[in-house]
Amino acid sequence: MKIKRGLLAAVLLLAFAVSFFFSGVDAVVTHKGTVAETFVPHYLTLYSLSSAPSLLLALIIALFIFALLSLFHGQPNVSFLFMAIMTVLYIVFLITYCAETRNNSVYNILNEQFLAEGIKVKKRDFNITMTPNWWCWLTAALILASTLTIFPDFRTPVTRYRLKRQVEPYIFIAPHVLLFVVFSMVPIIYGIYAAFTTWDLYNDPVFAGLRNFRTILFDSENTYFGQLRKGLWNTIKFMLYVTPFCIAVPFSIALATRSITRGSKVLQAVYYLPSLLSTTTVMLAWKYFFNNTYGMAVNLFGSTWNWFAPPYTWVMMIIITAWWGTGGTMVIYQSALASVPDDQYEAAAIDGAGAFGKFRYITLPNMSYPLMYTCVTTVIAQLNVYGQPNLLTGYNYNGANAVLLMYIRDTAFTQNIAGIASAMSMVLGAVIMAISFVQIRLMRGDSERAKRASR
Amino acid sequence: MQSNMKRNKELVRVSCTAALSLIAIFWVIPVVWIIVNSFKTNVEFQVGYANFKGRWEYLRTIFPKSLNFGSYVAVFTGEGLSTTTHITTMLKNSVIVSVARTAIVVVISSLSAYAYERLDFPVGDKIFWGLFYVSLIPNIASTLPLFKICNSLGWLNNLNALIWPGCAGIMNIFLIRNFLKGVPKEMDEAARIDGAGSFAIYRILIVPAMKPVLMIVGLSAFRGAWNDYFWPSIVMTDPKNQTLTAGLALLENALGGTQWTNMLACIIISMIFPFVLYLFCQKYFLKGIQIQAAVKG
Structure with a gap:
C-alpha cells in the first residue's frame, strides 16, 4: 500500500515536470494602440534570472530533485515536506512574477517587437500584463495532488513523533542549504554555462559554443588572448616568487622562537599582527614605505632604484606578501614544532646527530604534514592574487604586473564582455581546482588518520 | 664536553633572541612610520620631507614636532579637505x-x-x-x-x-x-x-x-x-x-x-x-x- 502511494506520488511529480516545461505566462503590452505580445515559458524565466521570482524557480527545481531523491530513498515524509514547500513557492512565484510590470528580460523581448515595427518606447512607459497559461494551473494542481498523495500520518502520537524526527534535520540545515543553493550552486552552474555564451552581464546570455575559448586560447591577434596569457603568466609568476618566501620566512622564525626562552609570546604577537590587516591597509601602508621621495626604503635603507618599475615591483610584492602572510603560517609551524616529542631529539643526540642531522632527520619528517598543508593553502591564496598588483602598480608599464583577476574584473565590469570574462575565470578556476585536489587528498587523509586514532 | 654543549645552547639562545628582536623591529617599522607621521600636519609633512640631508636628518624628520590630532578630526569632519571622505x-x-x-x-x-x-x-x-x-x-x-x-x-x-x-x-x-x-x-x-x-x-x-x-x-x-x-x-x-x-x-x-x-x-x-x-x-x-x-x- 505504502509503496503504491509513493509510486503514485513519483508519477505525479514527473507529470509535474512535464507540465512545468509547457507552463509559462502570456505577456502583453499596449502602447498607443500597438500591441506586442509574447509567451514566456518558465524555463526562459529561469534562464534569464532577471528578478527575485526567477530565483524561486531555481529553488523549486532544487526542491524537485530533492523530493524525487527522497521518494526513491523510501522517505515519503521528507518528500512531503519538500513538495509542500514547492507548492507554496510555486504559487508565490506566480503571484510575484505576474505582478512585475517591468521585468527586464520580458521587456527586452517585447521591445524588439516594437523596434521591428519602428516604434520607440521608453522602458518606464512599459506596463506589461502577464497572465499564466492553463498549463500553470495544471502544474500547480499536479504538485498539490502529489503532495496530498503522500500526506503523512498525523493520527497517533507515535507517528507524529516519528514524522517530527524524520523531518527535523532538514529544517535545521534548511537556512544554510537555501543560501548555498541561491548564492553558490546557481551561480556556479550559471558561470560555467556563461563561459560558452555571449553575455553582457545584465541581459540574457546567448549560446555561442566554444567561441570564447577559441578567442582567448588560440586567436593570437585578439586582445583577450594577450590579456589571458599575460595575466595568467603574471599570476603564476607571482605565485612562484612569493610562495617560497611565505614558507621559508615563517619556518625560520618558528624554528628560532623554539630555541629562545624569554619573550616568545611578545614576539609571536608582533609577527602575527600584520596578518590581521586587510589588503588595502597593508598595500597602502607599504606604498608609503616604498615611496620614492619620502619613503623609508629610499631614504633610510638607501635603495637607489624606483620600486614601482617592473623588475623591482616583484621584489616589493614579495616583501609585502611575506610580511603580510607570515603570521598564520608561523603559528601553524610553532604548534607543530611544539608537538614534536623531546625524546626523539635526545635519542638523536645520543646517536651523535649534530644540529643539522637533528633538523634533517627529526624536525623535517615531523613537519611534513604542516609544510604540505601550508604550501597548498599558500599557493591557492597566491593564485587568487588581486589586491597587491591592483593597488600598487595597476596596469602601469604596459601591464607588467597585471594579474588575471584584474583583467577578468575589467572585462566583465568595465567593458561588460562577461562571456569572455567567464571563460577566463574558467581557465583560472581550472588551475586553482587542480591544486585544491591535492588539498582534499591531504584533508581526507588527515580525517582518516584521526578516525583511525580515535578507534 | 657537557659544558661545551651547554655553552653552545646558550649561544644559540642568545643569538636567536637577538636576531628575532632585530627582525621584529624591522617588522613594525612600516606601521610605526604611519602612526608617527599621522600626527603631523600636511604642511609639516611636506616641508619636512622636501628638505633634509642624509639618513640621520631623515630619521629626525620622521618624528612630529608636536602631537597633532588634526588629521584624524579632519577625516571625520571634512575640514580643510578637498573632498568629503565618507x-x-x-x-x-x-x-x-x-x-x-x-x-x-x-x-x-x-x-x-x-x-x-x-x-x-x-x-x-x-x-x-x-x-x-x-x-x-x-x-x-x-x-x-x-x-x-x-x-x-x-x-x-x-x-x-x-x-x-x-x-x-x-x-x-x-x-x-x-x-x-x-x-x-x-x-x-x-x-x-x-x-x-x-x-x-x-x-x-x-x-x-x-x-x-x-x-x-x-x-x-x-x-x-x-x-x-x-x-x-x-x-x-x-x-x-x-x-x-x-x-x-x-x-x-x-x-x-x-x-x-x-x-x-x-x-x-x-x-x-x-x-x-x-x-x-x-x-x-x-x-x-x-x-x-x-x-x-
Whole structure:
C-alpha cells in the first residue's frame, strides 16, 4: 500500500515536470494602440534570472530533485515536506512574477517587437500584463495532488513523533542549504554555462559554443588572448616568487622562537599582527614605505632604484606578501614544532646527530604534514592574487604586473564582455581546482588518520 | 664536553633572541612610520620631507614636532579637505556587514553541523559531502553570475549583497562538525529520554559545549567580512557607500597626492578594529589557525 502511494506520488511529480516545461505566462503590452505580445515559458524565466521570482524557480527545481531523491530513498515524509514547500513557492512565484510590470528580460523581448515595427518606447512607459497559461494551473494542481498523495500520518502520537524526527534535520540545515543553493550552486552552474555564451552581464546570455575559448586560447591577434596569457603568466609568476618566501620566512622564525626562552609570546604577537590587516591597509601602508621621495626604503635603507618599475615591483610584492602572510603560517609551524616529542631529539643526540642531522632527520619528517598543508593553502591564496598588483602598480608599464583577476574584473565590469570574462575565470578556476585536489587528498587523509586514532 | 654543549645552547639562545628582536623591529617599522607621521600636519609633512640631508636628518624628520590630532578630526569632519571622505559611512557599513555576517554564519552553521552530526539523519552525510565538493569549485567561477543575481534582487549598492552570499560557505560547518565529534553524546541522549526536543538540546546542551569553536568560526567570519576587498569593490557601485576596506582604495585616489597625513589617519583607523578584536580574543585567533590546519598541539 505504502509503496503504491509513493509510486503514485513519483508519477505525479514527473507529470509535474512535464507540465512545468509547457507552463509559462502570456505577456502583453499596449502602447498607443500597438500591441506586442509574447509567451514566456518558465524555463526562459529561469534562464534569464532577471528578478527575485526567477530565483524561486531555481529553488523549486532544487526542491524537485530533492523530493524525487527522497521518494526513491523510501522517505515519503521528507518528500512531503519538500513538495509542500514547492507548492507554496510555486504559487508565490506566480503571484510575484505576474505582478512585475517591468521585468527586464520580458521587456527586452517585447521591445524588439516594437523596434521591428519602428516604434520607440521608453522602458518606464512599459506596463506589461502577464497572465499564466492553463498549463500553470495544471502544474500547480499536479504538485498539490502529489503532495496530498503522500500526506503523512498525523493520527497517533507515535507517528507524529516519528514524522517530527524524520523531518527535523532538514529544517535545521534548511537556512544554510537555501543560501548555498541561491548564492553558490546557481551561480556556479550559471558561470560555467556563461563561459560558452555571449553575455553582457545584465541581459540574457546567448549560446555561442566554444567561441570564447577559441578567442582567448588560440586567436593570437585578439586582445583577450594577450590579456589571458599575460595575466595568467603574471599570476603564476607571482605565485612562484612569493610562495617560497611565505614558507621559508615563517619556518625560520618558528624554528628560532623554539630555541629562545624569554619573550616568545611578545614576539609571536608582533609577527602575527600584520596578518590581521586587510589588503588595502597593508598595500597602502607599504606604498608609503616604498615611496620614492619620502619613503623609508629610499631614504633610510638607501635603495637607489624606483620600486614601482617592473623588475623591482616583484621584489616589493614579495616583501609585502611575506610580511603580510607570515603570521598564520608561523603559528601553524610553532604548534607543530611544539608537538614534536623531546625524546626523539635526545635519542638523536645520543646517536651523535649534530644540529643539522637533528633538523634533517627529526624536525623535517615531523613537519611534513604542516609544510604540505601550508604550501597548498599558500599557493591557492597566491593564485587568487588581486589586491597587491591592483593597488600598487595597476596596469602601469604596459601591464607588467597585471594579474588575471584584474583583467577578468575589467572585462566583465568595465567593458561588460562577461562571456569572455567567464571563460577566463574558467581557465583560472581550472588551475586553482587542480591544486585544491591535492588539498582534499591531504584533508581526507588527515580525517582518516584521526578516525583511525580515535578507534 | 657537557659544558661545551651547554655553552653552545646558550649561544644559540642568545643569538636567536637577538636576531628575532632585530627582525621584529624591522617588522613594525612600516606601521610605526604611519602612526608617527599621522600626527603631523600636511604642511609639516611636506616641508619636512622636501628638505633634509642624509639618513640621520631623515630619521629626525620622521618624528612630529608636536602631537597633532588634526588629521584624524579632519577625516571625520571634512575640514580643510578637498573632498568629503565618507569615512563614517564606510565604518558603519563595515561594522554592520561584519557583525551581521558573523551572527548569521554562527547560527546557521552550528544548526547545520548539529543536524549533520547529532540528529538521526540517514542521508545527511551524502548531502554534506555533496555540498562540500561543489564548494571546492573556486569562487571566481561564480563571481560574475553572483553579481547578476544581486542585480536581479535589487541588491547592487545594498549591504545585503555583502552579507548573505558570504554566509553560504561550508568550511565552517566542517570545522564545527569535527569539533562536535569530540563532544560526548551521552548527555543529549539522556536529555532526549527526559523528553527534550532537538532544538532544546541544541540550545541548552550543544551550544554551550560548542562555544570555543563557535568563537573561532565567528572570528574568522568577522575577519573575512572585514577584509573583503574584491567583492565589495564590485557590488557597491556608489563610492559614497563603500565598506572601509574597499573604500580605502578610493580614499587613496581622493587624498593620496596632497593630503598625506589625512590618508595616513584613514589607514590607522582601518587598523584599529582588527587590533582591538585581536587584543580581546587572542587565544581564539591562534587556536583557530591551529584547528584549521588540523594540527594537534
